[in-house]
Amino acid sequence: MKIVGTDRQGNTREVEGRDGWSVMEILRDAGFDIAAECGGACACATCHVYVTDGWYEKLPAPSEAEIDMLDMALAVEPGSSRLSCQVICSDATDGIKVTVAPE
Amino acid sequence: MNAPIATPRPAENGPIETDVIIIGAGPIGLFAVFELGLLDLKCHLIDILDRPGGQCTELYPEKPIYDIPGLPIVTGQELVNRLLEQIKPFNPQFHFSEMATALERQADGKWKLKTDAGTEIVAPVVIVAAGAGSFQPKRPPVPGIEHHENAGDGVGVHYAVRKMESFKGKNILIAGGGDSALDWTINLAPIAKSLTLVHHRDGFRAAAHSVNQMRELEAAGKVKFHVASVKAIHGEPGALKGVTLAGADKTEWHHETDAFLPFFGLTIKLGPIAEFGINLHENLIPVDTARFESQTPGIFAIGDINTYPGKLKLILSGFHEAALASQAAFAIARPNEKLRFQYTTSSSNLQKKLGVS
Numbered sequence A: 001m002k003i004v005g006t007d008r009q010g011n012t013r014e015v016e017g018r019d020g021w022s023v024m025e026i027l028r029d030a031g032f033d034i035a036a037e038c039g040g041a042c043a044c045a046t047c048h049v050y051v052t053d054g055w056y057e058k059l060p061a062p063s064e065a066e067i068d069m070l071d072m073a074l075a076v077e078p079g080s081s082r083l084s085c086q087v088i089c090s091d092a093t094d095g096i097k098v099t100v101a102p103e
Numbered sequence B: 001m002n003a004p005i006a007t008p009r010p011a012e013n014g015p016i017e018t019d020v021i022i023i024g025a026g027p028i029g030l031f032a033v034f035e036l037g038l039l040d041l042k043c044h045l046i047d048i049l050d051r052p053g054g055q056c057t058e059l060y061p062e063k064p065i066y067d068i069p070g071l072p073i074v075t076g077q078e079l080v081n082r083l084l085e086q087i088k089p090f091n092p093q094f095h096f097s098e099m100a101t102a103l104e105r106q107a108d109g110k111w112k113l114k115t116d117a118g119t120e121i122v123a124p125v126v127i128v129a130a131g132a133g134s135f136q137p138k139r140p141p142v143p144g145i146e147h148h149e150n151a152g153d154g155v156g157v158h159y160a161v162r163k164m165e166s167f168k169g170k171n172i173l174i175a176g177g178g179d180s181a182l183d184w185t186i187n188l189a190p191i192a193k194s195l196t197l198v199h200h201r202d203g204f205r206a207a208a209h210s211v212n213q214m215r216e217l218e219a220a221g222k223v224k225f226h227v228a229s230v231k232a233i234h235g236e237p238g239a240l241k242g243v244t245l246a247g248a249d250k251t252e253w254h255h256e257t258d259a260f261l262p263f264f265g266l267t268i269k270l271g272p273i274a275e276f277g278i279n280l281h282e283n284l285i286p287v288d289t290a291r292f293e294s295q296t297p298g299i300f301a302i303g304d305i306n307t308y309p310g311k312l313k314l315i316l317s318g319f320h321e322a323a324l325a326s327q328a329a330f331a332i333a334r335p336n337e338k339l340r341f342q343y344t345t346s347s348s349n350l351q352k353k354l355g356v357s
Helices: A023-029 A064-072 B027-038 B076-090 B179-188 B208-219 B271-275 B315-333 B348-353
Strands: A002-006 A012-016 A048-052 A081-083 A096-100 B020-023 B043-046 B093-095 B100-105 B111-115 B120-123 B125-128 B134-137 B171-175 B194-199 B224-234 B242-247 B252-256 B259-262 B266-269 B299-301
Touching (some): B020 B120, B027 B043, B027 B076, B027 B348, B171 B224
Parallel strands (some): A002 A096
Antiparallel strands (some): A048 A096, B224 B242
């Protein structure tokens, strides 16, 4: 399963996701500049990404906790902003397009 | 639970002398006090936050931690409270809301550390337990925003309100949806000339009673609320005139304001540690695993800030690192004394220090 990730400089590359891992973990381990300060606890909003190209709608809706935490993210775009620690890789996310949000 | 706060001593009274300066009062810095205390080494701790605990209390005070040996479940705040209780016998001195800004070696070989509050501390050993760095306010990615910071009381961009009265009679724009955004909306509305709150959604993570108060102020015409975000900032550097706001439908409009207060919480930046002359590798301090000393003798690094082969960023690893760094620190701070390794279980000497016998 692929993740098509774009960094803050606008460079796009494809990385291999892992079933059950979060998109944050995959991007961070692949060297994307993603702080994820709280380590994936939905507690800091520093793994903010934009999910684009129709993929936002295909994902399970964000939890109340994630919606609340997004209040502490910068440059939130309703309809595409997600915390990548809360987006879990699966066959259904194969090819998902995400862009790391500005910090 | 609040730890005692030492009064910062201004530099003109001479620097504070101690055995060990610990940069960072997170769980690892706190536990280092214990390990150093058993060896009779006294500590001063500096932290940019206004309370102990670091990430534990700033990021996840209520979240349970399950991998602390012997504590099957403990929240971030509980762990910090227990550490404070554990180190109390050693009477550590805390310097909260201060940032360590400069570190230099004196002629006598000791280190002198300065903070942004003017505190100066001299010690033979420095332990950096700074986690991922210092917590600083999140700055919205609006081009040129930095030119409007430090523009003066009540005008320009502010990430905190220090003097409420400086905003009296001003046009104020607040951005954010958390407790700080809502609390300051409620507190500043009565004294402001106008107060506008913008947030990316018509919903808030802030406490429900704050949201209700804000809605009442909005209904009474004391607060204007828009689902919008700040896209651009206008005015010469230091002379904020207004901002461009964009609504949910992407419509943009100009909004005049004297002050812009973004409240998006804190993020971690390495900060001045990068300028201390300590060798860094990708913002981490490489250390040896016998002493947890940096490549600069006398400066140690423990917890998330260090790196070595096999490093795991776990609180329990940091505790181990604190114990070993303390042993090495003793040799530097007490060069003429022999370290007597003892167990708290059996040593009446240690038990006396802990105040239990």
